[in-house]
Amino acid sequence: MDKYIEKILSARVYDVAIESPLEEAPALSRRLGNRIMLKREDMQSIFSFKLRGAYNRIWQLSRQQKLEGVTCSSAGNHAQGVALAAKKLGLKAMIVMPRTTPQIKVDAVKALGGRAILHGDAYDEAYAHAREIEEEHGYPFIHPYDHPDTIAGQGTVGMELCRQFGDDLHAVFVPVGGGGLITGIAAFMKYLRPETTIIGVEPEDAASMSVSLERGRRTRLKHVGIFADGVAVACPGKETFRLARKYVDEIVTVTTDEICAAIKDVFGDTRTLTEPAGALGVAGIKRYVEREGLTDANLIPVICGANINFDRLRHVAERAELGEHREVLFAATLPERPGAFRKFCNALGKRSVTEFNYRYADTDEAHVFVGVQTRGGEDERQAILDDLRGKGYEILDMTDNEMAKLHIRYLVGGHTNGLVPNERVLRFEFPERPGALQNFLDGMGRGWNISLFHYRNHGAAYGRVLAGMQVPEEDGKAFRKFLDDLGYFWEEESDNSAYQTFLR
Template identity: 40%
Template sequence: MEKVNNTHKSALTPEQIVERTSIADVYQAAKQLDGITQHTDLVHSEYFSAISSNDVYIKPENLQKTGSFKIRGAYNCISQLSDEEKLHGVIAASAGNHAQGVAYAAQKLGIKAVIVMPATTPILKVEATRAYGAEVVLYGDSYDDACSKAYALKKQHGYVFIHPFDNLKVLLGQGTTALEIIDSLKDVDAILVPIGGGGFASGVALASKLVNPHVKVIGVEPEGAACMKASLAAGKVISLSSVETVAEGTAVKTPGNLTFAFIKKYVDEIITVSEFEIMSALLSLIEKHKLIAEGAGVLSLAALQKLPFKNKKTVAIVSGGNIDISTISALIDKALIARGRVFCFSVQLPDKPGQLLAISQILARLDANVIHLDHNQAKVTDSFQKVLLEVTVETHNSAHITKITDELKKHGFLITKVY
């Protein structure tokens, strides 16, 4: 079999590469990763099993070294560079998990690594990448800006560019995740994997299908960044005009040409999930399993209730957990509001004793816990005899909110929902 060069442009078409790639290539990647990555054990989930009517297991790659699956592909690719390429060093563009994966791999292998990150990257991610010994260059406002700069530096200094997904050895490394799943759950029926540019899904689908063709592989994309589903529908790689999603790790406009070919051949179906479904899955993972993940990390969990089958042994891959505290706090708040677990309303009251007490008694009677209250006369500009009361309460669900609203109205309080 002709070897495919993964660091330079291959003379083979993506389709030819797909046909020439075998399960032996994935096992070779597993050998390269032996002692480097962790075998993340499957976690059975009674909660996600119940809501999906399937037997669900979580593959927690958020517990992987560097906090995501990306170390698998980065290390597999970099470890197989030639001695000359290693001397030149490697470069990558990333605002997240790929940056840390490349930096960690290069540090382990004693290779110089340069990571170009958008200037808007949170300092936590920048420092985490530097902590692995990489030189970080901050440039531009987006991944595209950073990527252009990375290619310019590659040309200037002769670095080897490590693509985050459209690289055979990278996706083969990601495919080792599927080998671990099948080794742990030999009768697995389905595997759910998130899709951004497609490298993870390509590797997982390739390995799954070549070991057991009967395993269903389902890719999951955010509705606001479903570039692979759109490309498959068009029959060719296309670019979305824009992407918008809380799952920033999968906010990709254009999938890879190579990954498109792999996914077209091996992935059975792509499911898209809404922002609410993503945030709800994140909240459930935290509440039910005490596991922290990023938005992109829970895409597979978000798709569980949309599966076209029941009573199957299903593995949902939680792909990463690199998220800063402020972001996760904001996502949890949004998820609570969307689920009807937090309710904020305002009401104008006569400025006289007893009004606040009356509302408090109604809320207490209906088991709504007040978590914030603002009683402000200055906010009512058209009357000196009224005050504006804004109340935030913990609630059970949307039905509970409706009950509270109806009871307040019954007692003459006309409220305005803030959120």
């Protein structure tokens, strides 16, 4: 420990890093009944803590030997940290990235003066090529986490926490990938603030440190989930594992949905978006507080990064409600006859429907995919399902079904093979207010059968709905009056080529 305390105190990081702020999260604190302070490493110039360890490692090397350049393999934040450090020290940086790396990250490395070399389709191939560059050019390979100088650089986050927060600190929650950040923080804080609990947080599908600590040896995972790509590490480092066994108190694992909810939590208090790995600490706090029944404690999550691709936000928004336990998803079986849909919505009562997917497929039964908003908690979820079952509906809970959440909800439907005569398909904009759907169903009134219905609440002022209804030709005038009286924007899509090709 003494060696690491000395290394952290003398680490050279502030040539490129700032002392990141420690900010209270008032909304999250109120909701959890504890004081939550966010350590904002996402506010570094490369939007990640990685520049600390990369710079300290390269600076220490430059003191020991004459350097012309360095190399590394990375598809993420470490690549930017190495590129920035090399630029600051006047060195070449040859950074090998898989060909599958998003262009935004390749461009970020180039903007920092690094040479981005695209090689292979996976990290292992990029790593092997970087090692070849090390042999050929003599450029030292800069490991992303498994070196004492890198660990010491990351450990300056712990040094700052001790200086910034003087009150009793119950626990610090740190995202864990290879282990460089948590072991640097733990080594320093266990020396100066031994009463503070150091808790690592990993995704359930990328929990290499958790598994290794449980087994008492470094363990390589056969498969690593990549949603939180910043911590998607198959095996912890040798040195980081050794330190974690000494100084880390516990590892908490969280689901993808919980990570998405945590991203939303941070946004709610800061109006900034973290990357999935950056929100792990908040997700870990929420699970820990619920498990322990903890109140009135000081808790700090390290927000380790904000390098999120914009196109991932749709997935985050989709899954955040599930992560907060504020939505229940289920399949319901209804009789296939006019009015059954309206009766089912009446059975739901005043609850807000977030999603409804249905396509006619059988003359006897209709299978619908439904989302219902809740106030949060497993008890309410179960109460909704039990209530519907008690009213005679066959219900299948799909809230925790990954296949259903990722794929099935978008595949409900298909051709009707001529079984739906007189079908008219219309696109609506429903005002997002309680009763909008019920108003639509009550207004129909005449018993026109609904043959298709797709609705998803996206949090906007208006919900977009695609509906199919069987309207006999002689009812055309009455149907037009229904649409006019409804008052919602609508547009007929019966001749749309997409409908003709995939749904008719």
